[in-house]
Amino acid sequence: MSTHPVHFxxxxxxxxxxVLLQSCAQYEIPKDVGGPAYIEVSSNEITAGSxxxxxxxxxxxxxxxxxxxxxxxxxESDMTSRALVTPDSLLTNNEGIAIFTVxxxxxxxxxxxxTFTADGLSAAVRTHLIVW
Numbered sequence: 001m002s003t004h005p006v007h008f009x010x011x012x013x014x015x016x017x018x019v020l021l022q023s024c025a026q027y028e029i030p031k032d033v034g035g036p037a038y039i040e041v042s043s044n045e046i047t048a049g050s051x052x053x054x055x056x057x058x059x060x061x062x063x064x065x066x067x068x069x070x071x072x073x074x075x076e077s078d079m080t081s082r083a084l085v086t087p088d089s090l091l092t093n094n095e096g097i098a099i100f101t102v103x104x105x106x107x108x109x110x111x112x113x114x115t116f117t118a119d120g121l122s123a124a125v126r127t128h129l130i131v132w
Contacts, residue, residue: 036071036119037063047128048083048104056085056125058098058116067096073118075100083112083127092118102127 042057060071071092075085084105090098102114104127114125 036060039118039121039123041123045126052104054102056100060092060096060118069094073098079112085114
């Protein structure tokens, strides 16, 4: 074995790089965790008259943008006196879609925001209510 300082430094550098690469590999972030990564709504804005119904499709996708079935999606209106969303919770179907109905119930024009949430992800729909 050589006792030359250059060989010792090279060996030390190789050892350090090997340890560094192994430790980095242990903390690699997975590319696709398999859970919800995207939530999309069929429309970001709808208009409804009093008593009129509008349908909203909510799609839940994984990190590869593939649909996720059986994911619970919650729906909530910030102004239930103007717009009602039903049902308030639904599982996505085999295509990753949950279908909700928004009903305008106001006697006066105005706005409401409907928020759809799935596993911490959310998307909002703004409603414009018109009295017919």
